[in-house]
Amino acid sequence: MTKRTKVLIALSFPLQFILIKILGNYPEFIETYYSNGLYPYVSKLFRIVFGWIPFSIGDIFYTIAGILIIRYIYKNYRLVRKEYKRILLDIYITITVAYFAFHLLWGMNYYRLPxxxxxxxxxxxxxxxxxxxxxxxxxxxxxxxxxxxxxxxxxxxxxxxxxxxxxxxxxxxxxxxxxxxxxxxxxxxxxxxxxxxxxxxxxxxxxxxxxxxxxxxxxxxxxxxxxxxxxxxxxxxxxxxxxxxxxxxxxxxxxxxxxxxxxxxxxxxxxxxxxxxxxxxxxxxxxxxxxxxxxxxxxxxxxxxxxxxxxxxxxxxxxxxxxxxxxxxxxxxxxxxxxxxxxxxxxxxxxxxxxxx
Structure with missing residues (x-):
């Protein structure tokens, strides 16, 4: 990933946050276009892909993510003082991507019509x-x-x-x-x-x-x-x-x-x-x-x-x-x-x- 791409992703976080909070004030819109629009297709697709597997793929993903985090910390903890800007940017990008995926795949339902x-x-x-x-x-x-x-x-x-x-x-x-x-x-x-x-x-x-x-x-x-x-x-x-x-x-x-x-x-x-x-x-x-x-x-x-x-x-x-x-x-x-x-x-x-x- 280029430095420019990383910066663009990082800059998207405040925009995402503001957009979500604005949309949250319009539950009828969320209900119509997300909860009863996009979301049913996304959720059904994931259930079709993962539902037949007898164990939790999500838990496996979390395990892999945990291992990668530990590996990242191990590789970079000695470099914190010298490369703290790069490390902070990596962490910020990870949070930004996770925040986007969470709301796109499920989280916007928190703002639907009661x-x-x-x-x-x-x-x-x-x-x-x-x-x-x-x-x-x-x-x-x-x-x-x-x-x-x-x-x-x-x-x-x-x-x-x-x-x-x-x-x-x-x-x-x-x-x-x-x-x-x-x-x-x-x-x-x-x-x-x-x-x-x-x-x-x-x-x-x-x-x-x-x-x-x-x-x-x-x-x-x-x-x-x-x-x-x-x-x-x-x-x-x-x-x-x-x-x-x-x-x-x-x-x-x-x-x-x-x-x-x-x-x-x-x-x-x-x-x-x-x-x-x-x-x-x-x-x-x-x-x-x-x-x-x-x-x-x-x-x-x-x-x-x-x-x-x-x-x-x-x-x-x-x-x-x-x-x-x-x-x-x-x-x-x-x-x-x-x-x-x-x-x-x-x-x-x-x-x-x-x-x-």
Whole structure:
């Protein structure tokens, strides 16, 4: 690469940044020309190319990138004082290219029209509406838990391998997209991450690789969490970057799945997030509702809590803080708390479509 080319690439970074921030003020434009225009073709192409491979190509790319970075540091650390301008320019160019690729291949979805607008939902809801929805979700979760175990004190165990769960996610998207066509999904590219141990250390259940459009699942999390987690990551693949929206779509894809274990995962997910929000608004109602929950469901919650507690480490808060700042920098003002905003979508979708009878 010539010096002139390097300078031109370097100069493009501020222009990219300004352009993205300007376009971010026009979500209808992003929705029309990127999220429903360019992006579906790009994402589908990557899923076709990489989806059939049983392991994560994205994780391999990250491994190679890590090796190249270490190699670069090894070759250049003695030259920092003499050639610091060249080294800084190399680093700046790498960041510029990665920034461009990230937004072109996936990241512009952070600026699309909010889901509550495209679904024509209210954004606010009352505590009474929340409690009513939570009561009905608990009743349904209790019913499915008992149907599976025939005992309200036994936690649910999913009898599938991860590959079977990944295959079954398609059914939920097929059924959900029959009601809401914008959530149509094709060409599965869903895999267990080879860095599941690292994801556990960071405190994450999964992620999407924005450069290969592969959905990665942490293979170490409790298996009953796989259906909703896998469906959540697939929501990212079809262009819903916001975490609350991916939570909602993932929950709905599990909810509409014909498999009872997926349905249990959806109701378990709903109840967990709704109870947290009830606790924030009315602690007395929270205590009352919590007592109506089958102890088998509570044991599933305890299973997840015990898993993350057993993997506590000093680095986890740093990773969480970094991800929080990443989300805030990408049009999610609530940062990592935006995961919980799914309750608004659930309650208001139920008000319009009677999600839980």
């Amino acid at each position: 889901l509550y607008k495209s679904l024509e939902l209210d954004r606010k809801y009352t505590t009474e509406e929340l409690v009513n929805f939570t009561e009905r979700a608990i009743a349904k979760a209790n019913s499915i838990q008992y149907q599976i175990t025939q005992n309200d004190t036994i936690k649910v165990k999913v009898p599938y391998k991860s590959s079977e769960i990944f295959e079954k996610t398609m059914n939920g998207y097929e059924n959900f997209s029959a009601k809401q066509p914008q959530f149509e999904f094709s060409h599965r590219s869903l895999k267990t991450s080879i860095y599941s141990g690292f994801l556990t250390t960071m405190g994450f259940s999964g992620y999407i690789n924005p450069f290969t459009n592969e959905a990665q699942i942490n293979g170490r999390i409790p298996v009953y969490k796989f259906p909703v987690t896998a469906s959540h990551e697939k929501a990212h693949q079809i262009g819903y970057s916001a975490e609350n929206e991916a939570n909602f779509i993932g929950c709905m894809a599990a909810f509409y799945n014909d498999d009872i274990y997926f349905q249990y995962g959806a109701y378990n997910f709903m109840v967990w997030h709704c109870l947290k929000e009830v606790h924030n608004r009315d602690k007395d109602e929270y205590e009352r509702l919590k007592l109506t929950l089958n102890s088998g469901i509570q044991k599933n919650y305890d299973e997840v809590r015990a898993f993350w507690t057993s993997h506590k480490n000093p680095l986890k808060p740093m990773f969480k803080f970094t991800f929080d700042q990443f989300l805030k920098a990408n049009n999610q003002s609530g940062g990592i708390l935006s995961y919980s905003y799914v309750v608004s979508l659930l309650v208001n979708y139920d008000k319009k479509h009677t999600l839980v009878p």
